[in-house]
Amino acid sequence: MTAFYLILAGVILAMAFHALMTRPNLLRKLMALNIFTSAVFLFLVTLARMAEPLDPIPHAMVLTGIVVTVSTTAVGLALLVRLYRRSGSLTLQSTDDD
Amino acid sequence: MAVFDLILGLLLVVLVWKSLSVSDLFGAVISFMAFGLLMAVAWVRLEAPDIALAEAAIGSGLTGALLFSTLGRLPHSEARQPVVSRTVRNGPGYWMTTGFWWVLAILLSIAFLFSLLDLQTPGLGGLLQERLPESGVLNPVTAVLLNFRSLDTVMEIAVLLLAVVVAWSMGTVVWPVKRTLPSPLLPGFVRLLTPFFLLVSFSLLWRGSHAPGGAFPSGAVLAAAGILLLLAGKTTRICPRFMFWLRWILAVGLLVFVFAGVSLMVAGYGFLVYPEQWAGALILLIEVSAGVSIGAMLMALYIGGEPDIHSA
Numbered sequence: 001m002t003a004f005y006l007i008l009a010g011v012i013l014a015m016a017f018h019a020l021m022t023r024p025n026l027l028r029k030l031m032a033l034n035i036f037t038s039a040v041f042l043f044l045v046t047l048a049r050m051a052e053p054l055d056p057i058p059h060a061m062v063l064t065g066i067v068v069t070v071s072t073t074a075v076g077l078a079l080l081v082r083l084y085r086r087s088g089s090l091t092l093q094s095t096d097d098d
Numbered sequence: 099m100a101v102f103d104l105i106l107g108l109l110l111v112v113l114v115w116k117s118l119s120v121s122d123l124f125g126a127v128i129s130f131m132a133f134g135l136l137m138a139v140a141w142v143r144l145e146a147p148d149i150a151l152a153e154a155a156i157g158s159g160l161t162g163a164l165l166f167s168t169l170g171r172l173p174h175s176e177a178r179q180p181v182v183s184r185t186v187r188n189g190p191g192y193w194m195t196t197g198f199w200w201v202l203a204i205l206l207s208i209a210f211l212f213s214l215l216d217l218q219t220p221g222l223g224g225l226l227q228e229r230l231p232e233s234g235v236l237n238p239v240t241a242v243l244l245n246f247r248s249l250d251t252v253m254e255i256a257v258l259l260l261a262v263v264v265a266w267s268m269g270t271v272v273w274p275v276k277r278t279l280p281s282p283l284l285p286g287f288v289r290l291l292t293p294f295f296l297l298v299s300f301s302l303l304w305r306g307s308h309a310p311g312g313a314f315p316s317g318a319v320l321a322a323a324g325i326l327l328l329l330a331g332k333t334t335r336i337c338p339r340f341m342f343w344l345r346w347i348l349a350v351g352l353l354v355f356v357f358a359g360v361s362l363m364v365a366g367y368g369f370l371v372y373p374e375q376w377a378g379a380l381i382l383l384i385e386v387s388a389g390v391s392i393g394a395m396l397m398a399l400y401i402g403g404e405p406d407i408h409s410a
Contacts, residue, residue, distance in 0.1 A: 001103055005144065006214050008107045012114050014207035019118040021199040027123060027168065031130050034161060035114055038137055041149070047217070049144045055223035059146050060242035064254045066152050067314060067392075071261035073161055074399035077168045078265045081402065084172060 005046040013039040024091040026083070030076045037069045103143065110136055127165045134158020147310040148239045151302070155318035160396055163325055167400055234377025236308035243312065244381045248370045252359070255352050255388060262348060262398045271403035277331040288330040295323035303389045307378070313351075313385045317392025324397040336405055344405075348398060351391025355384055 016036035023029055041062045048058035084090060110133060117129035134157050141150035226238055226246075233241035243251050279285060299319040306312030327333070334340065358380055359370040367373060372380050 001100065001143075003214075004100075004103055004107065005140070006217075007211070008110065010207045010210040010214075011111060013210060014203040015111070015114050015118065017206055018199050018203040021202070022196055023118070025123070027165070028118065028126065031117055031126065031165070034130070034157075035117070035133065038133075038157070042137070042140065042144075045141065045144045045146050045149060048146070050217075051221050051223055053223040053227065054145055055221065056226060056238040057222050057242055057247075059148055059239050060247060060250075062146075062149050063152050063239065063243060063314060064250050066149070066157050067254050068257050070156050070161055070164075070396070070399070071258050074164055074402075075261050075264050077164055078268050078402055081168060081171050082268055090172070 002046050002050045005042060005049075009039045009042040009046065012042070026076075026080050026090050026092065030073055030080070033076075034069060034073060037065060041065060106136060106140060106143070110140065124169060127162065127169065130165065131158050131162035134161065148237075148312070151310055151315040152318070155315045155322070156396070159322060160318055160400070163322075163400055167402060171402075232374055232377070234372065234374070234379075234381055235306075237306065237310065237312075239310070240306050240312050240381070240385075244384060245372060245377060248355075248359075251388075252352070252355050252370070255355060255391065258392065258395050259348065259352055262395050265399060265402060266404040269403050270406035271401060273336050273401075273405040273407075274328050274331075274333050276333050276335070279331050285330040285332060288326050288332065292323055292327065295319055295326075299323070299389070299393070303385060306385055307381065313389040313392055316389040318396060320389070320393030321396035321400065324393065325400055328401075336407055338407060341405070341407060344394065344398075347394045348391060351388035351395075354387040358384060 012035060016032045016039060019032040020029055020036060023032065044058040044062055048055045080090065113129050113133040113136065117126045117133060120126045120129065134153060138150045138154040138158065141147070141153055226242070229246075230236070230238060230241055233245040235241050235245070299316045302311040302319060303313060303316040304311075306316070355370075362371060362373075363369050
């Protein structure tokens with residue numbers, strides 16, 4: 001069962017990484033970043049589950065990580081709203097690029 | 099149960115795909131929240147109930163609320179507009195960029211799978227079990243968070259406070275005004291629910307010492323209650339005195355934590371090295387102040403800027 005969750009973490013990691021790099025929309029990038037961290041957490045917690053006995057230290061690390069992710073997301077969203085008010089766009093590409 | 103895991107994994111992958119590719123941002127956020135809730139189920143399957151609570155409350159619930167409040171601040175067309183139409187979907191440039199990142203993502207996952215072949219599992223569980231009686235609490239995760247690795251938790255609260263400071267420094271927002279909604283249903287419902295929210299929040303805080311729970315889920319439930327009250331139009335008027343106390347409430351978690359650490363240093367122990375007979379009481383004090391602060395900070399992040407006292 002743990003092997004399955006490790007592979008799942010890898011699949012989600014790759015999908016989120018790809019989206020983080022290719023999506024132009026910044027809100028989408030923030031969601032991809034959140035999913036990326038979830039995949040890393042999944043990996044850590046599965047490792048903790050494989051240890052004998054169950055190792056709660058990665059659990060504590062992941063709890064810290066979740067709160068730090070929320071802080072990052074909140075700051076990112078505040079910047080995003082600010083950017084939108086200035087430029088009227090949710091992307092960093094200028095319109096004359098394409 | 100293997101079938102259950104398989105279905106769960108499949109659903110998670112589909113929801114990730116949807117939240118990253120569905121053209122409509124509103125739908126993408128919904129998929130993202132569903133992903134968070136299913137992740138909470140995955141945490142339970144992996145015997146991590148503490149993380150399940152935090153993920154459901156903070157990772158999915160509050161992040162979802164933050165994303166929705168951001169969408170609410172953008173014009174309606176932006177939230178519902180297909181994002182794809184903005185990008186150029188042809189030309190060698192597009193295909194080269196996308197192809198490059200696809201290759202890199204696949205290489206990343208292959209490297210990841212190879213790293214699984216000789217995986218070393220962490221093995222501190224036995225050691226932790228042995229030293230648990232010294233920590234003053236019975237829940238191993240709380241023991242790590244607030245005793246053995248309490249410095250990490252100080253920094254975590256500092257990061258959260260920093261996020262609030264950054265959000266506030268980017269300008270003021272209009273404080274939601276007290277209003278009567280056209281339908282009495284939501285305010286009535288919220289009035290019924292608020293005491294339960296407070297009860298659950300307190301119980302999570304209290305349980306933290308011996309069972310899954312603790313300051314973070316408790317603070318998140320508190321923040322959820324506050325956000326619901328705002329949505330139901332039940333707010334207080336803000337005045338300078340209110341802002342004064344709000345600043346103290348936001349900072350009290352970090353202040354109590356650092357003050358406890360420094361006074362222990364003065365008393366001849368290390369920074370946040372608790373003497374065994376005081377550990378339980380100190381952890382409780384820190385958890386209560388941190389819980390209240392975390393609730394206030396998460397709500398401040400939801401509001402998204404410094405409340406403008408002249409607007410009220």
